[in-house]
Each structure stands twice: as C-alpha cells, then as structure tokens.
Amino acid sequence: MLVNASxxxxxxxxxxxxxxxxxxxxxxxxxGRARQWVVRFESGHAxxxxxxxxxxxxxxxxLYATVDIAEEDVDPDPMFMDVVDPWxxxxxxx
Numbered sequence: 001m002l003v004n005a006s007x008x009x010x011x012x013x014x015x016x017x018x019x020x021x022x023x024x025x026x027x028x029x030x031x032g033r034a035r036q037w038v039v040r041f042e043s044g045h046a047x048x049x050x051x052x053x054x055x056x057x058x059x060x061x062x063l064y065a066t067v068d069i070a071e072e073d074v075d076p077d078p079m080f081m082d083v084v085d086p087w088x089x090x091x092x093x094x
Contacts, residue, residue, distance in 0.1 A: 003065075006047030009054070014042040016061045030060035 003009060017027050024038040031038075031053070041049060041057070049057075058064060 007044045009046035009049075010042050010044045012063070013046070013057055013061065016063060017042075020061065022061075027057070027060060031056040 001008070001012065003012065013027075017024070022030075024042070025035045028035040028038045033053070033056075037053075046054070
C-alpha cells in the first residue's frame, strides 16, 4: 500500500490492529504508550508521531515499511512509503 499522508498511517494501523483482534489498550501496552496516544494516532494525528513511535507501532503489528524513489509520473513528493504485511506472499518484480 502506498502511503503519502498521515491519514493513510491511521487507517493502516487501525485496520491491522482490528485484524489481529487487538484493542487500542492492547496496542498501547505493546508500544509503551497511553491508550489516548493510539486513539489520536488512529484519528489522523499520525503526522505528529516520532519515527521511533511509528516503528514501535509497525513492529507491534508485524508490519514493515519500505522507502522507494518516486516515479516520474507520480506525485512529486520525494518520499513514499509502502507498508507490507510480512506474511503476505511477495509479488514478482517485472
């Protein structure tokens, strides 16, 4: 999944947390944060999270992110992150 806005992070985290059957309290305990932090993150305030906090969330949910160079015909924002489920079968590269 291509991520280019904090709202995208919020949706990914919420969807994965629910997929794993975790409550916001469960996730907060896994990352050493208050439940209210998770509530704010999932409400679209992910942009204010530190990289360390984001990495803790990804690790707690068994997700990882890759950074790639944007293609010419894509939004000129220089940083795009793709979040991948580590259990998903990798797609063949062209």
